[in-house]
Amino acid sequence: MKKIVIIGASSGMGRRVADDFARLGWRVGIAARREEPLKELKEKYPDRIEYLTIDVEAPDAVDRFYQLIELIDGMDYMLYAAGCGWRNPELDTSVDDRTVMTNVLGFTRIVNAAYKYYKNTANRTPGHIAVITSVAGTKGIGISATYSASKRYQWTYLQALDQLAHQQHVNVVITDIRPGFVDTALIAGHTYPLEMSLDYVAPRLERAMLAGRRVAVIDSRWAVVTALWRLVPACLWRHIELTGW
Template sequence: MGTVRKNIIIIGATSGIGRALAGVFATEGHVVGITGRREALLREMVSERPASFHAATFDVTDTATSITHLETLAAAMGGVDTIVISAGGGDTNVALDFDIEQRMIDLNVQAFTQLSDWAFNYFKGRGRGHLAAITSVAGMRGSRQAPGYSASKAYQINYLQGLRQKACKERMDIWVTDICPGFVDTPMAKSPVRFWVAPVDKAARQIYRGLQKRRGVVYVTRRWGFVAWLYRLLPGWLHKRL
């Protein structure tokens, strides 16, 4: 049997993992709704695959309008089976500049929460669906270089756990996947120390396979699952000295 054709929305698809993942879904024969702030990049993607992509240009941090854009996009596609939240960002912030932290809170906490809630309730209304979001291994513990980023990713990880538990408790056919990367070769990877950096195309392919299997957590690459396990177990006295 071939791949079952599905309708997918990737929120934040103009670059990095989101764009690569949109390409994988399109190559596999799915219809993909792509969103982002940069209209020119979305138009470029649509021109390359007009039969595969539907685009909507908006800023997810504009919480007064973003849901309207998503509802319009979902309706234009005739309904959606899977929603992937790839919109996110982060910066190192050694100086603890609050403006930097505020931007991450607006994007990784406030916008993420609104998008997740909308997606979950959308699937609840349809009776089934799959919500996924890109978090980070950085969310396992606090970081002196990027305290706001690691904290916001911890929030996302726990929020997705809560939605997964809610779907199970209420016996809903809603699958929730935490896509948890280590270092991927994208402009987002700003840490001064990097290792096991995955090419973005390899990361997107692994994410696609994990989503097809409806896994609860997809570590990218798989070896980062071991790192995450060790990092969680790291004694507090040792973590403090890193």
Template structure:
């Protein structure tokens, strides 16, 4: 009887990490399913690498159920790798984030992976497969203007840690890729709301510095990251692996550096000193309605 070809599902595969990881698994002989909300950016994956592409919106239960039906039929009920990589950025002061924005961010970054794990668990158990998540150093370090995004990543870190324990009886491994700087197009380009109390001229530079943090810190090439992550899926027994520029350093920063020093460093790095001073002076005199 011929050996079964291994299978991998990569979400958020239209660019960056997902795109590169889909290629890497295909090169390793996997039958790869690359999914995203848009097909066009993934066409090269199909044409050049023979990867199966289809639309999947992780925030839609119906879409996830359709994907499960297709995968069950196409793989005979086996899935060796589930890489929950789809992500939604949200880089705004906490008090400016609308219900729509934080709901969408949690839908994509947290609830989407939870849906996929639940629905695809039978296929992963049949294959004794591996479930992976794209975590982030933002889930560990309090980067300014990242309350929403950081909280989604902190949530997925803990979800992965507990899921790892629960999946042990079924022979399914779980890994959480705590990610530093990687070349990708995840920058949030939306402007601050006109009504924001943060909206002073001095905020613009600070906001750009924060939103382009990865781009300005020698980000790892996506294909290099993909090779490391594919190795992690195939060989690592650890829960947390640190991939991307400065991932290990930032991932352990608060374990050895006092929080007040980290906070001082972040204010300095993102040039928030003048912003904080101006806002403090302004709102010590003005009444906010």
């Protein structure tokens, strides 16, 4: 029976993936700050799901992450789906702080701990670390400066970890999943261009993770949009207003 730990499983994409894998018969360890939604999922799949509240920003996050792995007796896959982000054109410092704490500090702690878990575990089959980053890392986005920068950080960290794993002969596959807009609580209250439903995104995200793709942009329309963004020189990019963001 395969085992997956999902951090950020109380809502949105993380919750959906947890539900899907539990339905398939996997052992699923789920975590987030809010206990109630985790408990609900545990009640739906009592034999397959274990949960632990984890705040990735808290000093005990790594200890609790390892406890969760023990609760499901191992970890073949780790999905980091925790994250936050807001538009912040006024550069409100408290918004910046929250974004950096979750998407940079919390992300680094947990992904680093997952890497060390695989490094220190004799595994014949590869371990998997998958992270839901975002297409927002493609360019610096003025009205979401910290969010876009935090996602770029995640991209770079995962690329570095992939190289490190190769150099250290650690049997781990690193997957960077980059969705465009998805209809979750994160973007609630706004309408966004090329917005995708969870029903559409979840199977694509899961396939990318199971196939061990290094980078997966969801979906192909977003792959085209972001490829075009890359071609825009800085002197033009500064004039582009991404009002939908």
